[in-house]
Amino acid sequence: MAPPTEHPDDSTTHSTDDPRPTPFPWGPASGVGSLPGTDPAEAMRLVVGELPDFAHLPELPARGPGADLIGRSAALLVDLAVDLTPAGWRLVSRGGIDQRRAEEFLARDLDALHDVAEGWTGPFKVQAAGPWTLAAALERTRGDRAVVDPGARRDLAQSLAEGLADHVAAVTARVPGARVVLQLDEPTVPSVLIGLLPTVSGFGKLPAVEATVVQQELEGLVALLPVPVVVHCCAPRAPLELFRAAGAAAVSFDLGLVQDLDAVGTAVESGTHLFPGVVPGTGTDLPAAKSTASRVQAWWRELGFPAGDLAASVTLTPSCGLAGATPAYARAAMAHVREAAKYLQPE
Numbered sequence: 001m002a003p004p005t006e007h008p009d010d011s012t013t014h015s016t017d018d019p020r021p022t023p024f025p026w027g028p029a030s031g032v033g034s035l036p037g038t039d040p041a042e043a044m045r046l047v048v049g050e051l052p053d054f055a056h057l058p059e060l061p062a063r064g065p066g067a068d069l070i071g072r073s074a075a076l077l078v079d080l081a082v083d084l085t086p087a088g089w090r091l092v093s094r095g096g097i098d099q100r101r102a103e104e105f106l107a108r109d110l111d112a113l114h115d116v117a118e119g120w121t122g123p124f125k126v127q128a129a130g131p132w133t134l135a136a137a138l139e140r141t142r143g144d145r146a147v148v149d150p151g152a153r154r155d156l157a158q159s160l161a162e163g164l165a166d167h168v169a170a171v172t173a174r175v176p177g178a179r180v181v182l183q184l185d186e187p188t189v190p191s192v193l194i195g196l197l198p199t200v201s202g203f204g205k206l207p208a209v210e211a212t213v214v215q216q217e218l219e220g221l222v223a224l225l226p227v228p229v230v231v232h233c234c235a236p237r238a239p240l241e242l243f244r245a246a247g248a249a250a251v252s253f254d255l256g257l258v259q260d261l262d263a264v265g266t267a268v269e270s271g272t273h274l275f276p277g278v279v280p281g282t283g284t285d286l287p288a289a290k291s292t293a294s295r296v297q298a299w300w301r302e303l304g305f306p307a308g309d310l311a312a313s314v315t316l317t318p319s320c321g322l323a324g325a326t327p328a329y330a331r332a333a334m335a336h337v338r339e340a341a342k343y344l345q346p347e
Contacts, residue, residue, distance in 0.1 A: 027054020277319030
C-alpha cells in the first residue's frame with residue numbers, strides 16, 4: 001500500500017539522509033463539522049475533550065442565518081459580496097447586514113478557538129462549502145444559480161481559494177501547534193452531475209454538468225490551497241473517484257451509502273486517506289463501539305487490503321454533521337467514533 005498522500009507544502013523529511021516525506025499525521029477519529037447549540041466556546045471545549053487526537057472548528061448553524069454552511073462560507077469570499085433573500089443567499093454588488101453577521105459569527109469562532117485551544121498540537125480540521133456546493137446555492141443578481149455560469153463559477157472559486165487561505169492563516173495564528181486540514185463540503189455535487197438541481201423558480205431542473213468539468217474546476221481550487229484537503233460528501237452516489245482525481249488528500253463519506261468499492265480501493269492504493277462516517281448524524285441508539293469497529297474491519301477485508309494497514313488509512317467520523325442532533329447525542333456520537341477507533345489500532 002502506498003503511504004498516505006500529503007500536500008507538498010506540509011512535507012518534512014525524516015533526516016538529511018532520508019528525503020522521503022513524512023506522512024501527514026491523520027488522527028484516528030474526528031467530527032464532520034456542525035454541532036447543536038449556539039455557544040462557540042462551549043462547542044470548542046466539547047470537541048477538544050471528545051476528539052483529543054483530531055479536533056475541528058465547530059459550526060453552529062442554530063445561531064441563525066450566517067452561521068449556516070453557505071452563509072459561513074460566503075463570509076470567507078474575497079472581493080465578492082452576498083446578501084440573504086427569502087429564497088436563500090445571493091451574490092450582490094455590495095454586502096450588507098447579513099454578510100456582516102456571518103463575518104461576526106466566524107470572528108467569534110476564531111476567538112473561542114484561541115481561548116480554548118491555543119495550546120493544541122497535532123492535526124486540526126476546518127470546514128467550508130466546496131466550490132460546487134457554494135455555486136449551486138448562491139443565486140446571481142440576475143438569472144439563476146451561479147453554478148450554471150462558468151464565469152461566475154471561476155470568480156467564486158478564485159475568491160473562495162483566497163478566502164480559505166486567509167482562514168487557514170487565521171487559524172494557524174491562533175493555534176500555532178496545529179497542523180491544519182481543510183475540509184470542503186460538497187453534498188451537492190451528485191445532483192450537479194446528474195442534473196437534479198432545481199431552478200430558482202422551482203419549476204425546472206438545471207442541466208447536468210460533465211464530470212470532467214466538475215473535476216477540473218475542483219482540482220484547480222485544491223491546487224491553490226496551502227494545506228491538505230479533505231472532500232466530504234455524505235449524499236448518495238458520492239463521486240469518490242472524482243474527488244480523489246481532483247487532488248483531495250482524503251475523502252469523507254457515509255460508509256452505509258458507498259457502493260463503489262472499486263473507487264474506494266483506487267483511493268487507498270493511491271494513498272488517499274479515508275474518513276468513513278460510521279454513525280448517523282441524528283439521534284439513534286448507538287451500538288457498542290467494538291461492534292462499529294468490527295463493521296469497519298469487515299468492510300476493509302471486503303476491500304482486500306491487509307488488516308495491518310487499516311488504522312493508518314482511516315479516520316472514523318459521524319456520517320454527517322451533528323447540527324440536527326441533541327447535545328447529548330452529539331457528545332455520544334463523538335465519543336463513539338473515538339472509542340471505536342481504539343479497536344482498530346494494532347495490538
